[in-house]
Amino acid sequence: MSSTHRRLTLKVRIDVVSIFPEYLAALDLSLIGKARREGLLELAVHDLRDSTHDRHRTVDDTPYGGGAGMVMKPQPWSEALTNIRSQSPAPRPLLVVPSPAGAVFTQAMAYELAEKEHLVFACGRYEGIDERVLEWAAEHFEVRPVSLGDYVLNGGEVAVMAMVEAVGRLVPGVVGNPESLIEESHSDGLLEYPVYTKPAAWDGRDVPEVLLSGNHARIARWRRDEQLRRTAARRPDLISDLAIDDLDPADLGVLSVCGYHTVDGRLVRVNNAPSVE
Numbered sequence: 001m002s003s004t005h006r007r008l009t010l011k012v013r014i015d016v017v018s019i020f021p022e023y024l025a026a027l028d029l030s031l032i033g034k035a036r037r038e039g040l041l042e043l044a045v046h047d048l049r050d051s052t053h054d055r056h057r058t059v060d061d062t063p064y065g066g067g068a069g070m071v072m073k074p075q076p077w078s079e080a081l082t083n084i085r086s087q088s089p090a091p092r093p094l095l096v097v098p099s100p101a102g103a104v105f106t107q108a109m110a111y112e113l114a115e116k117e118h119l120v121f122a123c124g125r126y127e128g129i130d131e132r133v134l135e136w137a138a139e140h141f142e143v144r145p146v147s148l149g150d151y152v153l154n155g156g157e158v159a160v161m162a163m164v165e166a167v168g169r170l171v172p173g174v175v176g177n178p179e180s181l182i183e184e185s186h187s188d189g190l191l192e193y194p195v196y197t198k199p200a201a202w203d204g205r206d207v208p209e210v211l212l213s214g215n216h217a218r219i220a221r222w223r224r225d226e227q228l229r230r231t232a233a234r235r236p237d238l239i240s241d242l243a244i245d246d247l248d249p250a251d252l253g254v255l256s257v258c259g260y261h262t263v264d265g266r267l268v269r270v271n272n273a274p275s276v277e
Contacts, residue, residue: 098156102145123156
């Protein structure tokens, strides 16, 4: 079974630490909130300021060495994370730290995280978290900086919401139809095929005839071809990552039309090849 199609069995516990816990309230409106209420996963959001001990509940200070912005202080983080770890079902929870300097989050990583018994997400703000926190945390957690992409956000909350939803929906029972997880974009390294619903004709545009044919083999082939065409046009980097052994002659024929050929066991796009979608 491939890494993206493996069956997940663990019940996942998720803790999120933020100075804006209300920001994460939207998770309770989604399937993740429903799953939490039904006991399919555990989700708790913690206010970092609850781990401060001064009148102003201070979580940040000026950076050593100068520079713009503020840096999150180590003491509140160590206290908050220690409290969470003391209640962890796992001997070494995984601490995910959203950071533009981290590895890029992917569907494959979502499956990997969904196999962990306990995930802790640290939502940074300002110029980031004092680096010593990550050094300290590495003694008690498995620490992983993760990035949503090559851009900068005001804080980690948006990234954490995306990751929690991507991971949580992989927990068995969260998504009603498990087949939906297999057919989605990135589940097999390709973008999802186009989808259509009633009416069959709208605004002078018709649903592709093959989808009305009732011929399941033809439909499956059409969908696969559309995945390949769409991925080649929009995400050529994903095509380069495909394993030749996983492609049949029809797949290779579609990719050839899109400008790809096999060279030394890898797919290579011919320069100036037309984009086909």
